[in-house]
Amino acid sequence: MQIFVTGGAGFIGSAYVRALLQDEYAGAAGASVTVLDLLSYSGNRDNLPVSDPRLRFVQGDISDSDLLRELLPGHxxxxxxxxxxxxxRSISGAMPFVTTNVLGTQALLDAARETGVGRFVHVSTDEVYGSIDEGSWTETWPLAPNSPYAASKAGSxxxxxxxxxxxxxxxxxTRCSNNYGEYQFPEKVIPLFVTNLMDGKQIPLYGDGGNIRDWLHVSDHCRGIQAVLEKGRAGEVYNIGGGTELTNRxxxxxxxxxxxxxxxxxxxxxxxKGHDRRYSLDITKISEELGYAPQVTVEEGLAATVAWYRDNRAWWEPLKSRAGL
Incomplete structure (x- = not known):
């Protein structure tokens, strides 16, 4: 099997690629992987085992139609x-989000269709649903995004x-809840808080801290994506959640x-601005159809994540310095 992964040098994409190359998924054992990543501020080649003979890395833009048509055949x-x-960042400036998330996705869809690629798994977010006071979103819930980021993902x-x-x-x-784990760029809340505290710096808490999120370890998210790749029904949406809701406080x-x-x-x-109060995903569909269930408890996941950042200062310290965090 040959799998084409866009954004594979980022946090979630690289976790998926590492799992593939370590043959963690029986249905993709021995797969070769092509990663296309622009290596913008959050992409990092150090997230990938670039010397692995089953990995081909290409630095490039998903909006580059000529490059896509060159790379995609055979996948x-x-x-x-x-x-x-x-x-x-989307609140500060929305245009890059529209350009990459909507126009870039369309360029990729067009090229995949024209070059005869089979399955296309589009990885999205629960933020497209907006905010929910009670209950949990099913996949048929109307989209009501509130931030420019969420709106661009809804469009894609x-x-x-x-x-x-x-x-x-x-x-x-696929639509996932909030991810966390190793190799997450330190502008996100968990790595930002952990690395700040390790350096004796204060951490910023929005508002009253009452905003609620469902937390999903990145390895569970990637297992869900692979289940969808292997067994999901074409034209369907699958929610992937972690099953643990916490207020920011x-x-x-x-x-x-x-x-x-x-x-x-x-x-x-x-x-x-426009801060969604609560996210909550119903994962009945992926659980019943594809046998998905999160395996990493939030207690285990947070402990392992904190330990990883403690042991990998050489990875995150230059990133925070360059980003002015």
Whole structure:
């Protein structure tokens, strides 16, 4: 099997590629992988085992149609991670999110169809649903994104599904909850808080800290993606969640405890514009159809994540310095 992975040098994409190359998925044992990544600020070749003979790495843009038509022939599947993904950055400037997430996805869909690639897995986010006060979103819930990032991902979801309905492409969409784990760029909340605390710096907590998120370890997310790649139904959407909801305040408390710090290290900041109050995914569909279940508890996952950042300062310290974090 030959798998084409976009954004494979980023946090989630690289976790998926490493798992593939370590033959963690029986259905893809021995697979070869082509990674296409622009290596923008959050992409990092150090996230990948670049010397592995089964890996081909290409630095390039998913909007480069000529490059896509050169690279895609011969691949059995596309797994599309590449995206601008940080909400705060989208609030500061939305255009890169529209360019990459919507136009880039369309360029990739067109090239995959024209070159005869089979399955196309489009990796999306629960943020396309907006905010939910009670209950959990099913895959048929109306999309109501609130941030420019979420709106751009909703647009890309719709273009991917339209490719199935219009052209008969073998497209499947996944929507995940908040990911965490090793190799996550340190602008995101968990690595930012952990690395700040390790350096004796305060951590910023939005508003009253009452915003609720469902936390999903990146390895569980990747297992869900692989299940969808292997067995998901074309034209369908599958939610992938972790099953643990925490307020931002509860998450902060756990990270403070893990790092041996107190609440004096927390600095309240003004709430984010359009900040969604609660996310919650119903994962009945992927569980019943594909046998998915999260395996990493939040206690185990957070402990392992904190330990990884503690042991890998040489990885994250230059990234924070360059990003001015």
């Amino acid at each position: 059995d599947a596309v797994v599309h991670f590449a995206a601008e993904s940080h909400v705060d 979801d719709l273009m991917a599904l339209a490719a199935h309905r219009t052209h008969g492409m073998d497209v499947v969409v 509860e998450l902060t408390e756990r990270l403070l405890e893990a790092c041996g710090a107190g609440w004096d290290m927390v600095r309240p900041v003004a709430d984010r």
